[in-house]
Amino acid sequence: EAQVTQNPRYLITVTGKKLTVTCSQNMNHEYMSWYRQDPGLGLRQIYYSMNVEVTDKGDVPEGYKVSRKEKRNFPLILESPSPNQTSLYFCASSYVGSGNTEAFFGQGTRLTVV
């Protein structure tokens, strides 16, 4: 089954403690991205990757890092989480196309930073 898998689904952590949210896809997609969703602000893109070792900033990259060492994986790293990073996070993947491609989303990671 084609899917995007995120882990963990839920995470509560303390300010400043480094964490990684993993994302993996089994569709051989070149493109992967991370979004965060906050009430009243909708879904906003954090980082994206067009292929292995190619990453770029989205709309809200501050406080986040990503890496793309393998095509299937795109982890989101919070080196020093802060309470304003409490949010619902989604990973997505798709083929790199001409705009005529659908994106697949993971089931989400709900992060709380206290």
Add this chain to the structure above:
Amino acid sequence: DAKTTQPPSMDCAEGRAANLPCNHSTISGNEYVYWYRQIHSQGPQYIIHGLKNNETNEMASLIITEDRKSSTLILPHATLRDTAVYYCIVRASTNAGNMLTFGGGTRLMVKP
């Protein structure tokens, strides 16, 4: 990418057709119209997309006006499980970042 305008909320009776409108009056020739939905904080789910012609799949139909300035997503027989936020997104074929810009969407409530 062109901006879209959707009503914030709509109701629909179970079993009836749900018609969700979207205005994208500034759309340009190389931009596709996409529809996604999000059911209660789950990941957004792709529904359908089109460029000029009307499209239909197992989930829905997409009707795009001839001038392409607006479109309508039709769920032919809405069920309670179709209750969700529906997002209309316009994306250019040259969007190298493949980014989907989500607006506020339409919260569809299907009622028994």
